[in-house]
Amino acid sequence: MKILVIGGGGREHTLVWKIAQSSLVEKIFCCPGNAGISELAECIAVPAGGFQELKDFCLQKTVDLTIVGPEQPLVDGIVDQFTAAGLKIFGSNKAASILEGSKIFAKQFLARHNIPTASFRSFSSAASAAEYVKSTAGPWVVKADGLAAGKGVVICQEQSLALDTITSMMEQEQFGLAGKSIVIEECLQGEEGSFIVLTDGETIMPLASSQDHKPVFDGDQGPNTGGMGAYSPAPVLEGPMSQKIMTKIIQPTISGLAAEGIKFKGVLYAGLMIVDNEPFVLEFNVRFGDPETQPILTRLKSDLVPLLLASVEGNLADFSPEWRPESSILVVLAAGGYPGKYEKGKVISGLETLATEKDIIVFQAGTKISDGATVTSGGRVLGITALAETLPLAREKVYQAVEKVHFDQVHYRTDIGMKALKYLE
Known part of the structure; x- marks a missing residue:
């Protein structure tokens, strides 16, 4: 097989590293890649013409499977365009990717389907958001509605920080159009965890549990980042908690999307807060986590490529991954x-x-x-x-x-x- 991996970060290096171990794979391309990836794959430049040039590349090089790493191409509809061209591509389509692309959609979806999450309000007016903060007790979590590279979430213990965050997101456009609308939600107190699954729209395959560390400094201090480290397995998500998450969150999400006419294929990543032994959804992502992918895939003993291909082709039920105990x-x-x-x-x-x-x-x-x-x-x-x-x-x-x-x-x-x-x- 010939594989194209889209992306150039640590997650994509991990994917390329794992894919390179597959006996099924003869050639890996990566767009754009990085210095480490270039040792395992042929790195190609990001095309000026976007998805069309990438489609042409895959057709010319007879690429058998494209794997999308970052969220932006998924939200922009790369899976729909590749699928329409008859190309196999791993990831969620544009309709499903709105789960990550819009915090407001995700929160409203959770509310519609009675999936546990923090109470929230959404705003498209900075004045209305500020008035809400002034009329409620904190702390508050202020989230940009759109994609902000993992940095569009600010936990505000003080009212002054919440008001400044509203101004910087909505009026000063700190995150561009992503912050034109925002979500303000209750600040849940507990322990975070990352629960990531593969799915073909029907079968759900949980991956090894993991825990991310978002804030930049020790002790979870400072602003959020894309992630400063992770480990697997994460004890907070193991045992009965794992089944509870599947029953209360993951399965209702996949079936809820299906009920709304959206068949979810690819990776569903639930960022969770465990409060008094109950899981609550903080956010959804529709791709492999970064940095969670690194410890997860280093523990995956099975070949990754058949699992990704099965998600695309709809036969994930035929596979069961094997994990290293370390x-x-x-x-x-x-x-x-x-x-x-x-x-x-x-x-x-x-x-x-x-x-x-x-x-x-x-x-x-x-x-x-x-x-x-x-x-x-x-x-x-x-x-x-x-x-x-x-x-x-x-x-x-x-x-x-x-x-x-x-x-x-x-x-x-x-x-x-x-x-x-x-x-x-």
């Missing part, structure tokens, strides 16, 4: 200043020292090759992943590896995975 943990190395302004072009050293270490894998995200050196080109630069028999051992192993890699102003959290330790004591 724990996996990923720590993101970010550019100084991220998720705000940061500099690019910093030379990365130490990657070669990790290349031969057992059960240590470096997934590159914001990187490129410049004058023969690997340099930074994004906010989240690298994700260093470790596998070990237990999570504490994996934590020790990953942070030993992190210390061997350096670039100017490198920043990372030192507490990834700490939340799980209370379950393991």
Whole structure:
């Protein structure tokens, strides 16, 4: 098979890394890719003509399956266009992708189908949103309606921050059109987790549980990022909780979409808050998580390609994935200043020292090759992943590896995975 992976971050490096292990695959293309991906796949430039040129490329190169990494192409309808051209493509269509593309749609959908989530109000007027905040007790969670690269959610403990956030999103257009409308919701107190499944619209295949770490600083302090680290499995989502999530959230979501005329194929990712042993939906994503994909796929023993193909072709019920028993943990190395302004072009050293270490894998995200050196080109630069028999051992192993890699102003959290330790004591 020939495979095209769309995207150029750590998630896509992980997908390419896993796909490259498949005996079914003879050639991998990636658009646009990054420095790490270029070692495993042929990277191609993002076409000026968008989806049409990518379709032409797939037809010319006889690509058997395209896999979409990031959310924007899904929301923009790439799956519909490829499918209409007779090309196999893994991911949700445009109608289904609105679950991630619009926070307002997602919240209203959850309410329509009695799926547990925080109470909320939506606004298209900054004045009305501000009036609501002034008339209610906090804390508040303010969310941009559209896509904001994982940064369009602000937890506001103080009324002044909520009002400033409304102004920056709706009037100063911090996130462009994504913030023209917003959701303000109740701030749930509990523990977060990521529950990710594959589906062909009927069969639902849960992947290994995981937990993301969104805020930029230790102790979940500071602004949200695209994710500063993750680990799998996540004890908070294991055992009876897993079945509870399937029964109360995942199955009603897939059947609710079907009842509204939307057949969901691809990845459904529920960002959850566990409150008093009950799951609540914080948000939906319609693609593999980043950074959750890294620890999840390093634990997947089965070939990934047949699972993705089965989602497209509608025979997912014929497969059952096999998982490694070890724990996996990923720590993101970010550019100084991220998720705000940061500099690019910093030379990365130490990657070669990790290349031969057992059960240590470096997934590159914001990187490129410049004058023969690997340099930074994004906010989240690298994700260093470790596998070990237990999570504490994996934590020790990953942070030993992190210390061997350096670039100017490198920043990372030192507490990834700490939340799980209370379950393991």
